[in-house]
Amino acid sequence: MTRRFLITGASRGIGRALAQRVADAGDRPVGLARTAPADFPGEFHEVDVLDRAATADVLGKIGDVDGVVNNVGFARMAPLGEIDLDDLAWTLDGNVRVAVQVTQAMLPAMKAAGWGRIVNITSLVTLGTPSRSSYAAAKAAMDALTRVWAGELAGTGITVNSVAPGPTETELFRQNTPVGSPQETRFFASIPAGRIGRPEQIAAAIALLLSEDGGYTTGQVIRVDGGGSLAGQWRR
Template identity: 40%
Template sequence: MDMALQGRVAIVTGSGRGIGKAALFALAREGAKAVVTDISADAVAQTQEELAAAGFDAIGVAADVCDAEQVAQLVARATERFGGVDILVNNAGFTRDKYLTKMSDTEWDSVVDTILKGAYLCTKAVLPSMMARQWGRIVNISSRAHLGNPGQTNYAAAKAGLIGFTRALALEQGRYNITANAIAPGFIETELVKALPTYERLRDAALARNPLPRLGKPEDIADAIVYLASERAGYITGETLHVTGGRYSS
């Protein structure tokens, strides 16, 4: 199926590895021009090199999505190289799990700021380009955790907030032919997840609760991103797509 993404310009935050990297490769395979960005300069360089080696048109820009100046430079570089931005995937985020009574202010702020402030700054920076082109796709990576997980008040709050952000944005930007949708992944086996000290316990719990008898892969989320970023999803906005293997309860 042709997703009509040939020549579109895509920024995916947190695309040095994991879901973000898989998403950028999936978009590039559909003909999009790729902008790799991550807080890790080494991860950015590695992913950009891999994209280029595969024959894709890509640039890499290291940036902290919580820093407005760095975000502005990221969008400026993408615009300078490719002429504008058509697709933004707000994927950057991480967990700092603790029960609320033991959570530090830093553990709260770092998670909420990266997920919510990062989405705010990046979206605000790309909207002028999308509005000028009268076309845009914003895909926000939420999580099944928006339904609530013990030990994740910071992460659950941020991911739930991202869904509200998505719905409000869809109402604001629809007149410019810009859609905004969210994806709520379930348990996805990324490098970050596998590195968690509680990985085996989390994996076993997810497998026990998943109606589908396997865990998710980054490519499962990447495929959903491509669809929502495509012309095929042009009449879908303000929605949250759960990609969880059928799991909803914690």
């Protein structure tokens, strides 16, 4: 049986790697992002998810899916004394509101089918990383949603989990952690694996949660971080 999985932020990074993995497994990725990639191994819908009305319009055209991966991420970094409240609202909207809106739209069909997968992509920064207050708050909220939704949907055939990557070679990571920067040096020094992850490695963990074999895992935060969550010193 071919399944359809909706992936937000699917044009690059983890989302694009996951789309390829889904397609290679014989299922159909349905991508959502502001800019269409040069090639995509499935169905793609171009939309700015920060536009709530435009997002609702596109979601209404997608049809039924078997799972949702809330992968899109928005981040602006600042220490506590310099957080712009508009940036805080923007970050919470782009991460939390988008995840709720997308999942709500796709939930009825999954409930009716008695089978579904919801995966929220969160982050290691929820454990405490300097200058990441807004982003960490948004991703921590998504981890909380994972547990709430998993409890609400238990017994429906729908699982809900988070995958929390550590530093991963993506465009968003490099916007805030340039090559050769002090931030990069700190990450390398404190991740036990001694390197940052690749999008394909994060996609592998997500793919397991989307699979039939992932059907007994729900309400969990799966950390794919090279051991970063074991090394508390990098967060201080």
